[in-house]
Amino acid sequence: MSAAIDVIGLRKSYGEKLVLDGIDLNVAEGTIFSLLGPNGAGKTTVVQILSTLITADAGEIRVAGHDLHKNPEAVRAAIGVTGQFSAVDGLMTGRENLILMADLYHLGKTEARRRADELLEQFDLVEAGKKLAMTYSGGMKRRLDLAMTLVGSPRIIFLDEPTTGLDPRSRHSMWTMIRDLVAGGVTVLLTTQYLDEADELADRIAVLDHGRLVAQGTPEELKRLAPGGHIRLRFTSPDAFSLAAQVLPTAAPNHESLVLQVPNDGSVHSLRDLLARIDDASLEVDELTVHTPDLDDVFFAVTGQPTQSTESTQPVEHEKVTTK
Structure with a gap:
């Protein structure tokens, strides 16, 4: 183009x-x-x-x-x-x-x-x-x-x-x-x-x-530049949660809510691989949700700042550009 x-x-x-x-x-x-x-x-x-x-x-x-x-x-x-x-x-x-x-x-x-x-x-x-x-x-x-x-x-x-x-x-x-x-x-x-x-x-x-x-x-x-993509697995059974934590050692566990947060890039291949591991271990997962990074994640990742900064520039009055 x-x-x-x-x-x-x-x-x-x-x-x-x-x-x-x-x-x-x-x-x-x-x-x-x-x-x-x-x-x-x-x-x-x-x-x-x-x-x-x-x-x-x-x-x-x-x-x-x-x-x-x-x-x-x-x-x-x-x-x-x-x-x-x-x-x-x-x-x-x-x-x-x-x-x-x-x-x-x-x-x-x-x-x-x-x-x-x-x-x-x-x-x-x-x-x-x-x-x-x-x-x-x-x-x-x-x-x-x-x-x-x-x-x-x-x-x-x-x-x-x-x-x-x-x-x-x-x-x-x-x-x-x-x-x-x-x-x-x-x-x-x-x-x-x-x-x-x-x-x-x-x-x-x-x-x-x-x-x-x-x-x-x-x-x-x-x-895809931002980290933070993950799959959230929620369990109602403490035993199923404990077993899943052993099967998925890279997952971040929340013992209080019985949730595992598994790092994942959101691709079909990685999701299929995770589902296969869950099936092979006969894990009973009550809820699965996929989180992919959004532009908020990108903004924080590339600027390193969640807050706004202030820049001093010379003021320019707004006007419509009409010269032909």
Whole structure:
């Protein structure tokens, strides 16, 4: 597949603070690529550089086939950006916000109104489009924000933590909209702190930590990097539990709950082997459950930190990239 975004050796510093340390990224067209990492890892800085809001110190960058350093205007014409903080003007109606964006794209009066109405329909905001945006719920504002990003029909969209603060229903609604965009040929680069969001949406994931890429691959590939896969065997008979502990010496026993936790990579072969050993020993197992590592396990394994860190960077005001 052709690359929508191709980055080699991306570096960025603020004074003596190294924010990005030689990042390589390759995002295929028509896919969702997610950047994960704790606060301060450099996710937003990557988005700001790729969307031409700030400049890199070093690195080769191509976005939508254009060299970002030599032709930033061509890059801006191909992309849309939805930042962490809404760009919606609360003193305007939803429709007026969209028309304003269309005017910035020089679409012309008739086309601007047609495009605004089309997006209000697409994002289920037809009735809300007549009301001031300050009256919108958080989910409605994020939908309008995304609709504003799409006014110029971008080929590539940067979504910087687009569902932060949304309730579960609004998050799932946003996920559906993102999938629909990709089904229509749009490429999405998504930053998020919600590991379930990346697992649900992303075709490929890169994990950033202290400005470096510490892991990259499909969600399933990353899960295989993390330890902790196991099979849980629960017994009701103390005698069966004791016998199983002898037959399975690598298992971690919990004598109080009569549970054995057997290390396992979750593959069919290893599971079949365990079942054969249980059958050969005539063990009476009351409950068997398989636990495979999830992205929480991956995140902890590759970053070594369950808590969030804080990074000091130069503040950049959020804005929609509209130059054509």
